[in-house]
Amino acid sequence: MGQVxxxxxxxxxxxHGKITxxxxxxxxxDRAFFQIPELRGFEAFCVGxxxxxxxxxxxxxxxxxxxxHHMASTKTLDSLWDVEPTPTAKIIRQLYYNLFFVEDxxxxxxxxxxxxxxxxxxxxxxxxxILGVIGKVxxxxxxxxxxxxKRCRDMMAEIGGKAIHPVLGLPGGVAKQITEDTRGVLxxxxxxxxxxxxxxxxxxxxxVLKNQTYVDVxxxxxYNHETYYMGLVDSDxxxxxxxxxxxxxxxxGCEVHLFDVKDYTDYIAxxxxxxxxxxxxxxKKIGWKGFIDGVxxxxxxxxxxxxxxxxxxxATPLAQVxxxxxxxxxxxxxxxxxxxMHWARLIEMLYAAERVKELADAEExxxxxxxxxxxxxxxxxxxxxxxxxGTLIHHYESDERGVLTGVNLLVATLFNSAPICMSVEKxxxxxxxxxxxxxxxxxxxxxxxxxxxxxFGCATHSLPGExxxxxxxxxxxxxxxxxxxxxxxxxxxxxxx
Amino acid sequence: MSxxxxxxxxxxxxxxxxxxVVDLAERILDVVAAVDIVFWPVALDFxxxxxxxxxxxxxxxxxxxxxxxxxEQEHIVKLLxxxxxxxxxxxxxxxxxGIPSLANLTNKxxxxxxxxxxxxxxxxxxxTVPKTETIVDxxxxxxxxxxxxxxxxxDVIDVDxxxxxxAPVPDLIMEAVLAILEGKLPPKGAILSPDKSLCSSCxxxxxxxxxxxxxEIKRVIDxxxxxxxxxxxxxxxxxxxxxxxxxxxxxxxxNMPCTGCFGPxxxxxxxxxKMIATLAPLLEGDDEEAVRKALEGIIDPAGTFYRYAVSGxxxxxxxxxxx
Amino acid sequence: xxxxxxxIVAFVCNWCSYAGADKAGSLKLDxxxxxxxxxxxxxxxxxxxFVMDAFREGADGVMVLGCHPGDCHYxxxxxxxxxxxxxxxxxxxxxxxxxxxxxLDWVAAGEAEQFQKVANTMVKSIxxxxxxxIEGFVKSEVTNV
Numbered sequence: 001m002g003q004v005x006x007x008x009x010x011x012x013x014x015x016h017g018k019i020t021x022x023x024x025x026x027x028x029x030d031r032a033f034f035q036i037p038e039l040r041g042f043e044a045f046c047v048g049x050x051x052x053x054x055x056x057x058x059x060x061x062x063x064x065x066x067x068x069h070h071m072a073s074t075k076t077l078d079s080l081w082d083v084e085p086t087p088t089a090k091i092i093r094q095l096y097y098n099l100f101f102v103e104d105x106x107x108x109x110x111x112x113x114x115x116x117x118x119x120x121x122x123x124x125x126x127x128x129x130i131l132g133v134i135g136k137v138x139x140x141x142x143x144x145x146x147x148x149x150k151r152c153r154d155m156m157a158e159i160g161g162k163a164i165h166p167v168l169g170l171p172g173g174v175a176k177q178i179t180e181d182t183r184g185v186l187x188x189x190x191x192x193x194x195x196x197x198x199x200x201x202x203x204x205x206x207x208v209l210k211n212q213t214y215v216d217v218x219x220x221x222x223y224n225h226e227t228y229y230m231g232l233v234d235s236d237x238x239x240x241x242x243x244x245x246x247x248x249x250x251x252x253g254c255e256v257h258l259f260d261v262k263d264y265t266d267y268i269a270x271x272x273x274x275x276x277x278x279x280x281x282x283x284k285k286i287g288w289k290g291f292i293d294g295v296x297x298x299x300x301x302x303x304x305x306x307x308x309x310x311x312x313x314x315a316t317p318l319a320q321v322x323x324x325x326x327x328x329x330x331x332x333x334x335x336x337x338x339x340x341m342h343w344a345r346l347i348e349m350l351y352a353a354e355r356v357k358e359l360a361d362a363e364e365x366x367x368x369x370x371x372x373x374x375x376x377x378x379x380x381x382x383x384x385x386x387x388x389x390g391t392l393i394h395h396y397e398s399d400e401r402g403v404l405t406g407v408n409l410l411v412a413t414l415f416n417s418a419p420i421c422m423s424v425e426k427x428x429x430x431x432x433x434x435x436x437x438x439x440x441x442x443x444x445x446x447x448x449x450x451x452x453x454x455x456f457g458c459a460t461h462s463l464p465g466e467x468x469x470x471x472x473x474x475x476x477x478x479x480x481x482x483x484x485x486x487x488x489x490x491x492x493x494x495x496x497x
Numbered sequence: 498m499s500x501x502x503x504x505x506x507x508x509x510x511x512x513x514x515x516x517x518v519v520d521l522a523e524r525i526l527d528v529v530a531a532v533d534i535v536f537w538p539v540a541l542d543f544x545x546x547x548x549x550x551x552x553x554x555x556x557x558x559x560x561x562x563x564x565x566x567x568x569e570q571e572h573i574v575k576l577l578x579x580x581x582x583x584x585x586x587x588x589x590x591x592x593x594x595g596i597p598s599l600a601n602l603t604n605k606x607x608x609x610x611x612x613x614x615x616x617x618x619x620x621x622x623x624x625t626v627p628k629t630e631t632i633v634d635x636x637x638x639x640x641x642x643x644x645x646x647x648x649x650x651x652d653v654i655d656v657d658x659x660x661x662x663x664a665p666v667p668d669l670i671m672e673a674v675l676a677i678l679e680g681k682l683p684p685k686g687a688i689l690s691p692d693k694s695l696c697s698s699c700x701x702x703x704x705x706x707x708x709x710x711x712x713e714i715k716r717v718i719d720x721x722x723x724x725x726x727x728x729x730x731x732x733x734x735x736x737x738x739x740x741x742x743x744x745x746x747x748x749x750x751x752n753m754p755c756t757g758c759f760g761p762x763x764x765x766x767x768x769x770x771k772m773i774a775t776l777a778p779l780l781e782g783d784d785e786e787a788v789r790k791a792l793e794g795i796i797d798p799a800g801t802f803y804r805y806a807v808s809g810x811x812x813x814x815x816x817x818x819x820x
Numbered sequence: 821x822x823x824x825x826x827x828i829v830a831f832v833c834n835w836c837s838y839a840g841a842d843k844a845g846s847l848k849l850d851x852x853x854x855x856x857x858x859x860x861x862x863x864x865x866x867x868x869x870f871v872m873d874a875f876r877e878g879a880d881g882v883m884v885l886g887c888h889p890g891d892c893h894y895x896x897x898x899x900x901x902x903x904x905x906x907x908x909x910x911x912x913x914x915x916x917x918x919x920x921x922x923x924l925d926w927v928a929a930g931e932a933e934q935f936q937k938v939a940n941t942m943v944k945s946i947x948x949x950x951x952x953x954i955e956g957f958v959k960s961e962v963t964n965v
Contacts, residue, residue: 004636008545009538016507016538016569022636031634040509040566041608045599048914050796052718056756057804060596063513063664081718111519111540129541131529143523150522161751163520164513164664168751171718176752274631275638371721402718403796455512602914770868773911777903783889788903798911811872812915 002027003435007442010449017454019445021428027435032428034421034449036278043407051080051378051402055169058394061411062455064107066165067100067156068387068412069394071242074169076394079262080381080402083172083374088367092174094242095186095359096159096166097385101241101352102193103152103163104388105304105345109200110145113342113450117208121217121447122440137203148196151189158182173371180366190357194318197350201322204346209329218339219330222430223448225422226251226293226336228283228300230415231307232386233258238315239307239351241386247310248283251295253334257283261384264393268410269298271418280418281410291422299422302390302415303452304344309334314347316354322347338423341451345388378402387412389455413454423448501557501678504536504548505587506577508570509597509647510563514588515539517664524671531678532557548576556581558677560660562588564597564808565648569641578654585673585689589663591650592688593760593768594808596663598647601807602799605645649808659688663758663805666744690743692763695755698742701727712781714794717753728754729779732794734801739765739772758805767811769802826946828855829874830883830939832927833863835893837885839929844936851939855883863887864897868908871922881921881946885938888926898926918949 002023010017017036024030042061049057055073059066071093078085085093108114111130119132127135134142153163159178160166168174208214217223233247234240246264248257257267269284282288282298289297300306314320326343327333335344359365382395390412397406427448431441507515515537521528535556536543559581565571578584589595600608609626631638650656660673673689676682683689696702705727715732722728728735728749736757737749748755761768780791795801799813807813832838838859844851860866863886874882884905886898905924913919923942927935 020636020638031636033633033636033638035638035640040597041600041603044603044608048602048797049599049800050716052716053797053800057596057599060511060513060663063511063516066511066513107516107519125543126541131541139526142526146522146525150520153520157747157751161753162747164516166751167748167753175717175722176724272626274626274628275633275640276627373721375718401796765869767869767872769911770872770908773868773904773907777907778900780903783899785902785906788906792907792910795907795910797914798907799914802911811869811876812917 002030003437005432005437005442007446010446017449019424019428019449021432021445023432023435027433029425029429029432032425032445033275034424035276036417043409046407047404049404051077051381051396051398051404052171054394054396054404056165056167058409059165061409063164065100065104065387065389065455067097067104067160068385068389068392070160070166070169071097072383072385072387072392072394074171074383075243075385076381076383076396077169077171078381079383080378080396080398081171081375082378083372083376085172085174086369086372088364089173089370089372091359091362091365092159092168092178092370095356095365096156096168097242098352098355098359099152099156099159099189099193101388102197102349102356103149103156105349105352106145106149106152106196106200108388108453109204109342109345109349113447113453116443116447116450117214117342118203121444122438125439125443128443136207141203144196144199148192152193155182155186155189158185170371171375172373175370177368177370178366183360183366186356186360190353190360193353193356194350197346197353198318200349201346204343208342217444218337220430222427223338223423223451224336225301225338225419225426226295227297227419228256228286229306229309229334230300230302230391231310232384232391233311234315236315237312239311239313239348239386240315241352243385246384246391248300249310249334251293251334251336253309257285261393262382264382264384264395264410276417278417279414280421281415282418291418291425293422299418300415301419302412303341303388304348305335305338305341306390307386308344308347314351316351316358318354319347319351322350338419338448338451341453345453348388387455389413389453390415411455413452416452416454420449420452420454423452500531500533502535502555503532504556504559504577504581505534505539506536506559506561506563506573507538508561508563508574508591508650509566510588510590511596512539513664514562514590517588517662517667517670520667521671522667524667528671528674532674545573545576548573548580551580553579554582558583558585560585560587561650562586562591564590564594565644565650565653566597566600567641567643571644571653572641574650574654583657583677584650584654585658585660586650586656587660588665589661589758589760589805591656592659592661592809593806594647594649594813595805598649598807598809598813599800599804601647601813605643609643647808652808657685658682661688661690661741661759662744668745669743688741688760688763690741690759693742694762695737695740695742695744695746695759699727699737699746699749701725701749705730709779710781711779711791713791714780716794716796719794722752724752729776734776734795736768736772736802736804738775739768739802756804757802760806760809767809768806769799769810772802773798824947824951826854826880826943826951827878828852828881828883828942828946829858829879830855830885830942831858831860831863831866831870832885833865833887833893833898834859834861836887836891836929837863837927837935840885840927840931840935841939843930843932847932849932849936851936852943854943855939862892862894862897863901864892864894864899866901866904868904871908875917875921875952880949880952881923881942883923883925883938883942885925885927885935888928891928917952920945920949921952 005021008018021032055070058069156163160168232244271280286298393410395408559577735754737755740757741759765771892898
């Protein structure tokens with residue numbers, strides 16, 4: 001048996017993971033596995049909690065994107081208690097949420113994934129981080145990044161109590177009113193965020209797109225997968241982070257699904273494997289065919305590039321220009337190049353900043369009517385948002401007092417878990433040949449997952465119990481012995497070979 | 498003279514403590530100028546093998562956040578204990594178990610059932626679940642063991658200091674870092690935030706009546722919350738009286754009650770028990786009937802009074818010797 | 821086979837229930853030696869931490885015995901005890917402890933028979949429940965009290 005290489009832990013992401021690469025006797029990659037070694041059990045331990053506590057409890061699934069869970073949870077409470085949030089509450093929520101997107105995408109580009117490009121993928125390990133980025137772009141730029149992020153975080157804390165684990169979400173509304181003074185600060189901040197987003201796109205242009213080596217890496221086959229794409233769209237089928245219908249396009253870019261989140265169990269199912277704590281969602285109507293690409297495989301990708309692929313455009317003018325430019329350069333829609341996620345992320349940052357500006361100007365922003373108190377008897381609620389890392393669905397069942405009896409969470413990075421495994425294995429097989437391995441090459445394998453900006457704390461909260469499932473039974477040699485399929489009504493059929 | 502070495506690690510955590518460090522904003526430039534960060538998976542590419550290669554005691558201080566849920570987490574924190582002079586339990590999860598320790602109110606079996614099986618009617622002994630060792634295509638793959646109980650950090654290793662909060666606040670983080678660099682630390686075992694309850698700094702303190710009496714406990718969904726008045730005086734449970742000060746009351750400023758993330762003060766052994774001791778006498782009525790009615794609004798006492806502290810409670814996670 | 825001898829801790833207040841227990845003793849009224857008395861000045865002194873500590877250290881049952889309502893030496897201490905007790909009772913089941921393992925009752929200074937009855941009833945009920953095994957997580961090693 002050949003050499004075994006372990007990358008442990010994977011770094012510059014949220015969560016825990018390791019990559020194990022098995023080489024055959026010729027030193028080429030036989031298999032590469034991406035394993036998630038963590039699990040916490042949110043869906044089990046949230047049962048018995050009062051539903052209104054969920055926005056604050058589920059935000060602890062992830063401290064990098066707590067606002068995503070907080071918002072998904074808050075919308076689920078709207079659904080659970082069948083209450084429509086007030087117009088002012090909707091504006092406040094969306095404003096907060098888009099501000100969060102600006103801030104979160106900033107963190108990823110400059111701190112997490114970006115260093116791979118800004119410093120270079122095979123730079124020494126000690127330099128492949130934010131400190132190396134600062135070394136490359138200069139302290140002044142670094143201070144700009146730090147300052148804009150702090151201003152966004154401070155405003156999020158003003159609106160939502162805290163930036164890490166906010167408190168604003170309530171069924172039918174938000175907890176706190178916004179003053180005219182705050183509006184003034186917001187308008188200035190929004191303008192600066194737009195400028196900063198434009199600046200970041202410029203950085204990407206100058207450092208990445210003008211560097212032919214990097215462009216070749218982006219367009220290379222090692223980082224290319226032809227999959228389905230999924231994201232939320234508004235009524236004009238443009239990207240929307242807060243609300244809308246879920247749209248799925250196939251690898252050729254044609255729409256195959258457009259549905260309301262309440263019907264999600266008709267469209268999404270999950271696969272369990274023994275070698276990872278994470279599960280692998282896929283498109284139910286296409287079916288699970290394994291970790292492969294193509295129109296016959298139910299593997300679906302989410303997050304920035306997928307959202308842009310699954311949409312007809314951006315809802316704000318500057319972002320739309322960048323959207324068109326990206327697809328021109330990449331050669332059309334949909335774009336299958338995994339590393340283009342970094343680019344799409346910056347376009348989303350610009351859109352989010354433009355939205356903050358629009359919402360900061362909204363008249364209803366500062367009105368006192370921030371809560372609709374007309375709550376009906378709770379029973380079941382389903383809510384969806386786009387988290388920075390993809391589509392995020394919360395689903396709660398409760399008794400008539402609103403005490404939770406069941407919790408299902410379909411978390412963004414979960415959808416990307418199969419694509420990530422595929423991307424890592426493909427990159428490993430393409431880059432590692434003849435037993436030649438060095439730190440730089442291993443980092444390029446890690447780049448395959450980092451583009452997805454994964455959040456494995458999110459992905460391994462624990463996984464739903466009432467989801468349709470497809471389970472494959474294998475013996476120790478890996479031969480398939482049989483399979484069990486459970487549909488979304490809980491009916492199971494077992495077939496043994 | 499070389500700069501002191503510092504390590505950050507996360508166990509069963511959410512990454513919020515990492516974000517709290519990044520929230521030092523421009524102060525982080527001062528920190529990185531003063532120390533050498535040798536291990537920090539969220540931001541730097543150093544791997545476990547780099548950590549293993551370091552000399553024992555060569556790391557000045559290791560900041561560890563997250564609760565202990567798996568064998569891998571136990572292994573790494575024991576490694577860090579060997580390599581570090583000081584260990585700081587960073588954040589509520591490391592100090593008290595945090596939100597993940599709510600899992601101690603359920604159990605591993607229910608968690609796995611909920612995650613990987615479904616109904617009790619599945620009659621299938623070979624149902625697929627993640628295993629600590631599997632073989633795929635002839636290759637052996639391992640996963641760490643998922644423990645029965647969620648532990649806080651000092652259940653597993655010796656801890657020198659505690660920085661409370663979910664997440665800890667930048668000002669207290671900076672104070673702690675400076676104290677370490679300047680060698681001005683309090684006695685070992687100290688919790689690095691003021692030893693008094695939240696109520697002492699709360700802006701709404703003045704609105705508290707001389708005697709608070711609660712006729713009926715209210716949930717936040719029941720009433721429109723008055724943004725100026727003490728939550729307890731409005732009948733809403735606020736963990737302020739049983740929670741340590743130092744956060745700056747951000748939740749209160751967000752017009753929501755405190756949920757207790759800083760944990761208890763030094764004089765209190767068990768946060769939830771203390772809250773019961775404080776809250777119960779505020780309820781109106783002298784007979785069981787009246788008290789029972791007043792208590793109806795408390796739906797989930799354990800989850801409310803020990804939101805972040807189940808592992809730290811007297812009953813919540815009875816200790817087991819961890820190998 | 822070993823007969824289960826439950827360990828029961830009873831917090832008894834100086835002015836009423838302790839005196840009642842004392843009187844039971846002097847009248848040679850038989851009550852189980854499984855009940856260990858801890859004297860405090862008032863039932864209102866019983867911090868819920870004491871109760872949880874008792875369970876943690878190996879008690880199978882815990883009692884809090886105070887003066888009858890209206891008779892408290894400190895006026896309202898026993899009422900506070902009642903309120904704390906009711907909230908604690910509500911919570912203890914979430915930790916996997918049957919709420920019948922916790923008992924609040926009133927015993928006056930002269931009520932020797934009442935004390936005997938309360939003590940022996942508790943022992944009987946705990947014997948039926950069996951030794952305390954906290955569900956859902958691993959129980960620590962308990963030192964012999």
